[in-house]
Amino acid sequence: MKRQHAIKQVSSDTFGWRAGLLRAVADASTEWATTDGLIWLHLFKTVLAALLALGIAMLLELQQPRTAMTTVFVLMQPFSGMVLAKSFYRIVGTFVGMLAALLLGALFAQQPELYMLGITAWMGACVAAAVRYRHFRWYGFVLAGYTAALIGIPTVMEPNGLFLAALTRAAEVAIGIVCSAAVSALIVPRRSSLALQNALQSRHLNFTAFAMKVLDGAVERGTSERYFADLVDEVVGFEATRAFAAFEDPGMRSRSQVLARLNHEFMDVCARLHALHQLRKRLRGNPSVQVVEATAPYFHELSQLLGANKERRFDSSDAARVAIRLKAFQATLPARMRATRRPLESDEPQCLPDFDTAGELLYRFVVEFIRYIDTYASLETNHNPARERPPVRYVSRTNAFVVACTFARTAAVVGAISWFWIATNWPSGGMAVIGAALTCALTSSAPNPVRLALQMSVGAACATIAGYLVTCYMYPAIDGFPLLCAMLAPVLAVGTFFASRTKTAGYGVGFTVFFCLLAAPDNVVVYAPDLLINNGIAIAASMLVTAVGAAIVFPVQMPWLIARIEGDLRRQVTLACTAPLMGLAHRFQSSTHDLMHQLRMLLPKRSRRHRHALRWMLVTLEVGHAAIDLRSEIERATYASDAHPRWKHSLDRVTGDLAQLFERPDKAHAERTQISVRAAMRVVQQVLEAVHTDREKRHDQQRILSCLHFIRTALLDKGAPFDTR
Known part of the structure; x- marks a missing residue:
């Protein structure tokens, strides 16, 4: 009996140990699948879509299948909805850029100076508009800009081939878009x-x-x-x-x-x-x-x-x-x-x-x-009761000086490289202009464009070296498309892996995009390593020039430019005090959060300036909401003007002084605003005593008093960022 009991005990312990091991393996597998596994899935889908686009473009005998590959690497995102959204704006941007290239080619045929001046102005305008209209609309404007450069610059002296080049590029881009969307939506989709x-x-x-x-x-x-x-x-x-x-989801679209x-x-x-x-x-x-x-x-x-x-x-x-x-x-x-x-x-x-x-x-x-x-x-x-209410719209705000500085910075970089190309007749100058246009476009929304441009330049230099090795040693030994895919997949996977990491995204983007542009195979592979090296040097040099331009030509982290955005943030109170009340709360909220998000992108976290900007946002939300509530109550209580002749005037003075205080936050404006708030509270208190017997009117005046009292406490708060020196 004892022996049987011992055997059962050993069996139970063994079973428990195995069950524990299986649970640990299952937990580890689940954790990996939800963290690093998602990165490897994105890597696999990106490389698969790129090789699929390359194969289809080769099968259709398009002029540059590498363009389809480049489209995939620029387009692929972890979620299928992101890919579809970028695809939509890429189609629109590509079409507009194609029209711009054709128009500039028609206006300035065989006139490189005027043509490059037009390309420079077009690039600056598109990148500036991309900064003004952010999120995925940004991508449409960016594509409209550098698509014109990609199509027009190689054919600047061959106007007869411009129309054919535009149509060919549109077909190549379309293949890349279709492959990206199909792979993202059909193979283990992430919704x-x-x-x-x-x-x-x-x-x-x-x-x-x-x-x-x-x-x-x-x-x-x-x-x-x-x-x-x-x-x-x-x-x-x-x-x-x-x-x-x-x-990606009709249900989400309806909601x-x-x-x-x-x-x-x-x-x-x-x-x-x-x-x-x-x-x-x-x-x-x-x-x-x-x-x-x-x-x-x-x-x-x-x-x-x-x-x-x-x-x-x-x-x-x-x-x-x-x-x-x-x-x-x-x-x-x-x-x-x-x-x-x-x-x-x-x-x-x-x-x-x-x-x-x-x-x-x-x-x-x-x-x-x-x-x-x-x-x-x-x-x-x-x-849904929300459908019965008026529609709301997220309002984004961008300072006009930020937009103007972006235009000037892009025009200066592209214009300088274009001038150098024309003045020196540099054989790879066209590729340098294309590299500068791409870098200016892709770094336009980055909080630190200098660092991103430097990372991309390092990635492009590595892409040049890898492209040289592939061109000299890999392509001559390959026979057939399957072997080509097997040899290219590890190279592309390395770049995609770095691009999927936040800290190394610039290196990965520079490597994958410019490896495709420099060394991806065409239907007829041309053995020209000298041209590849020259083009690689041109691209890396143009990125370094772009980084220098971003550092010295109106850099995005200039103190006065950040101060302008902070001024826009404070002026949200002016919006709350003066704009029409219909839909004002939604416009005020969304634009205030959008401005603060811009400041969070530009200012180092946990820095003194970041804390200062955050305090301004919080006090702006406090006082702005109180001002909107106050104005709403004033509209409902117009009868109070009969009870006291200064009732409306005293409250209007409060909103006017609040707007001036946030426009120019100094001691004089703070004291004047406090005086006007106290005076308005006395007037409202007198009206409250006059209408005390009417319950509804009494509650109206009590709500107005509460709004004024809260504004007063906000102004007297020692932690508020007002300059009361």
């Missing part, structure tokens, strides 16, 4: 729609956890600023993902406007939460601690309601349950707040403005969260 849904769930769960900490007063110093800074990137990234998810509204409503909820957090932070340093104690139960109750769902997934049914609980809380909140307020009227009347403002901000946060959660809950249902 942008699924990534968008996962991002929605993750963002909501993270925000709910952070909101609970804010409501419970458990947020550490500096944590809130870092969290709201990260939300800027999430909001902008969500908008970009929503745009290209519509290209695109609903998702856009959901993103805007999420921005509204974040802004309300930040305002609530700021007020509570200011009240802790206020002698009126009774307000914190009186409102704490409501904040804690709301925190418990938000944290009722403990699951790591959040779907429409969960959102519907949260919405029901929040609506019940909202329905009873005003009456309960009034009951809590009554003892303060006799015991602590000086605390009433703080209490009323805290209650108003809490109520507005609940209202915005319910609106957001209702839209979230209706994403998977046929009836």
Whole structure:
């Protein structure tokens, strides 16, 4: 019996050890499949699409099959929706660039000086427009620019071959587009729609956890600023993902406007939460601690309601349950707040403005969260209340000086290399101009174009060496297309691997793109290593010139240029104070986040200037939202002008002084704005006493007082970035 028991024990231990090993292997495999496995999948699909495009172009006997390969490497993205979106804009950009090349060739036939002047102006205009219209529209403008250079420069002195070259290039690009889209969508596709849904769930769960900490007063110093800074990137990234998810999924396309509204409503909820957090932070340093104690139960109750769902997934049914609980809380909140307020009227009347403002901000946060959660809950249902509201549009803003500097920088680089080519009759000068045009275009949206251009130059130099070795030793020993693919695949895979890594993306892009342009095989391979080396030197030199130009000709990180963007960020308050109210909240929110995203791209993270810009964004959102709320309440309470002749004038003066303060934030404007806010509060208080018997009118004036009081606390905040010296 003992022996049998021992045998069973050994068998059980062996089975348990094997089961544990299998679980560990399964967990490791799952982790690899969701991290490095995705990189290797993207690498395999990219190389496969490139070789497929090369084979089809060779089969059709096109002039330069390498163009189809280059198209694939420029086009391929991890998600199929991104590939389809880029394909659409690439088709449009290629067509426009082809027309521009034909028009310039017709106007300046066999006149290289005028033709290159036109190409330079066209490139500068396209790259500047790409900076103005970002995301995947950027790609369309970039393609329109350097497609004209790729088509026109080789045939600048042969106008008779220009039309045929344009048609041939269009066919080669079309093959690359079709191969990229087909491989991305048919072979183990990664759907942008699924990534968008996962991002929605993750963002909501993270925000709910952070909101609970804010409501419970458990947020550490500096944590809130870092969290709201990260939300800027999430909001902008969500908008970009929503745009290209519509290209791959008809369901996402039909819900695109609903998702856009959901993103805007999420921005509204974040802004309300930040305002609530700021007020509570200011009240802790206020002698009126009774307000914190009186409102704490409501904040804690709301925190418990938000944290009722403990699951790591959040779907429409969960959102519907949260919405029901929040609506019940909202329905009873005003009456309960009034009951809590009554003892303060006799015991602590000086605390009433703080209490009323805290209650108003809490109520507005609940209202915005319910609106957001209702839209979230209706994403998977046929009836969506968001469709019944006016459509919203994400508004991006780019400073005019940034656009002008981009045009000047691109024109200076392309113009200088074009002049050198014409003046010296350099045989590889045309390739140098093409390399400069490509580099200026591809680095136009980079936060550090100098570093990216240098990385691309190193990648192009390596591509030249690899191309020389392939041309001299590989192509002569290859017989047949299958062997050609087998020999090219490792070379292309190396470049794709580096391009898929963030820190080495420039090296990979430079290697893959220019290896295809320099050394990819044609139908009839020409053995000309000297031409390959000369063209490689020309491309690497043009990239170095581009890096120098980006460093000295209006560099993107110039202090005065960043100061211009910061000025645009502050002037968002002017927009909130003066623009028409219809759709103003959405325009204000999206453009403010877009400007801050630009600053986050340009300024080093955790630097003093980054923290300064972030504080301006947060106070701009606070005061801007309060100004919009104030103007909305003023529109509804026009009757108050009869109760006090200075009511409208005093409130208009507040919005005017706010706009001037954010235009020129100095001590004089800050003091004048504080004086106008206090004067307006006195006038509104007099109107409140005059209409006290009318419940609706009394509540109107109390909301206006709450807006003014919050603006006043924001102006008096010692952590605000106003220059009060």
